[in-house]
Amino acid sequence: MSAKSKFLSAAANAYLSSRPAKHALFNAGRILSGGKRRARLFYRADDPYSHLLVQVAPRLMDEYGFDIEIVPVAKPGLSATPAPEMLLHHAMRDAAILAQSYGLSFPADATPPPEDRIRRAHAVLLEPRPSATQLGIALELGEAVWRDDGEALAGVVARHGGISGESVRPALDANYVALERAGHYQPGMLQYGGDWYWSIDRLGHLEARLKREGAQGSLGLSAQRSPHLASLMAGPDPSCIELFVSFRSPYSYVVIPQLIELRDRYGVDIRVRPVLPMVMRGLAVPLAKRLYIARDAKREADRLGIPFGRVSDPLGKGIGYCLAVFQQCAEPRGIGLQYFHEIAKGTWSEGRDVAQLPDLIELAERSGIDEADVRAAIAQDGWKDWAQGNRDALTELGLWGVPSFRIGSYATWGQDRVPLVEAEIAALSAPR
Numbered sequence: 001m002s003a004k005s006k007f008l009s010a011a012a013n014a015y016l017s018s019r020p021a022k023h024a025l026f027n028a029g030r031i032l033s034g035g036k037r038r039a040r041l042f043y044r045a046d047d048p049y050s051h052l053l054v055q056v057a058p059r060l061m062d063e064y065g066f067d068i069e070i071v072p073v074a075k076p077g078l079s080a081t082p083a084p085e086m087l088l089h090h091a092m093r094d095a096a097i098l099a100q101s102y103g104l105s106f107p108a109d110a111t112p113p114p115e116d117r118i119r120r121a122h123a124v125l126l127e128p129r130p131s132a133t134q135l136g137i138a139l140e141l142g143e144a145v146w147r148d149d150g151e152a153l154a155g156v157v158a159r160h161g162g163i164s165g166e167s168v169r170p171a172l173d174a175n176y177v178a179l180e181r182a183g184h185y186q187p188g189m190l191q192y193g194g195d196w197y198w199s200i201d202r203l204g205h206l207e208a209r210l211k212r213e214g215a216q217g218s219l220g221l222s223a224q225r226s227p228h229l230a231s232l233m234a235g236p237d238p239s240c241i242e243l244f245v246s247f248r249s250p251y252s253y254v255v256i257p258q259l260i261e262l263r264d265r266y267g268v269d270i271r272v273r274p275v276l277p278m279v280m281r282g283l284a285v286p287l288a289k290r291l292y293i294a295r296d297a298k299r300e301a302d303r304l305g306i307p308f309g310r311v312s313d314p315l316g317k318g319i320g321y322c323l324a325v326f327q328q329c330a331e332p333r334g335i336g337l338q339y340f341h342e343i344a345k346g347t348w349s350e351g352r353d354v355a356q357l358p359d360l361i362e363l364a365e366r367s368g369i370d371e372a373d374v375r376a377a378i379a380q381d382g383w384k385d386w387a388q389g390n391r392d393a394l395t396e397l398g399l400w401g402v403p404s405f406r407i408g409s410y411a412t413w414g415q416d417r418v419p420l421v422e423a424e425i426a427a428l429s430a431p432r
Helices: 003-016 019-033 048-064 084-102 115-125 131-146 150-160 165-182 203-212 227-233 250-266 287-304 317-333 336-349 357-366 371-377 383-396 415-429
Strands: 037-043 066-072 189-192 195-198 240-245 269-274 404-407 410-413
Touching: 003 287, 019 195, 019 287, 037 048, 037 165, 048 066, 048 084, 048 131, 048 203, 066 115, 066 131, 066 165, 084 227, 084 410, 084 415, 115 131, 115 150, 115 165, 131 150, 189 203, 195 203, 195 287, 203 287, 227 410, 227 415, 240 250, 240 383, 250 269, 250 287, 250 336, 250 415, 269 317, 269 336, 269 383, 317 336, 317 357, 317 371, 317 383, 336 357, 357 371
Parallel strands: 037 066, 240 269
Antiparallel strands: 037 189, 189 195, 240 404, 404 410
């Protein structure tokens, strides 16, 4: 490892490990000032995850004494959400499964809501009101929007009013600028004490933080099996997971140990299909997005007991090397999962620079690939078309990001759905 790689790795580790100290400092200041807990919920009426979060937010107010301000925002740009239509359709499918699992509300047959209804809903929510009142109105609006109930929406507008139609877009734009300045890029986020909690998936981290602060309470969020997910996973070949990953994605690294446990426990076959990182496909990624992803992946890794923090970015030559060895050596031998794990562990927790052959060779050898094969593989360039083929297959599933996986007829994006999938696999494997 070069001296530069060591320095950058140490700096990244220090940055990613700073969260507990920042939380403690914030809480001390809050106590000394006698302030109550305040959070901002960045919201869009056409974001399914915002609607799920709004349903749980009143519990935060009741259980932990929060004051929660709803902040409607404009749509993120393409650099933040490079495939907005795919994201929306995925989010609607995903929200329906989450709603079933957590006892929340989201229709299984939801369709993208018309722009005029979204504008009217935002006009109502941009009118200042007390927090509890605003959350109740947001819940009413969300139900009307996602159930395509124009009459119910008109009733909410008539009862509560809102700002003028021509003022909506400037207000949303200004609020999105505030979101960016605060350090994020998408709606469906709760901001508290300098940290971010996405929809209902990250509220477990928030509750753990509140308990460290000495708070007493419970949101009562406990996932149950989803009948809709069960029917999807009962489709073709439910014993095989097709996994799309990137060597530059920290979430791809975090998902691998979970799937290794799944494979070992239930005998599920896992086929790994690496794709090029977004940046190497000409897609810019905003700094706020890169920083949030790294910090969020760190706290998820900590929760799961996965080592994370000494980072060496493999972007560029290192990515090409990793893909070449995967295509030429790991995939033909059926050790793609092990090889990806060793490379990802090296780059995300050991600071290994895979653009340097000594590091690449050592990590490959840990998965059973010898030096001669590594050197022969990186001299080939067939991996480029092969990686594009994997990307095309991912697109055909209606997905765009990594990690994504398919099992049966169920295809989803993100490592957060592994627990729900595991529960279904366990049920399918149980003696009858």
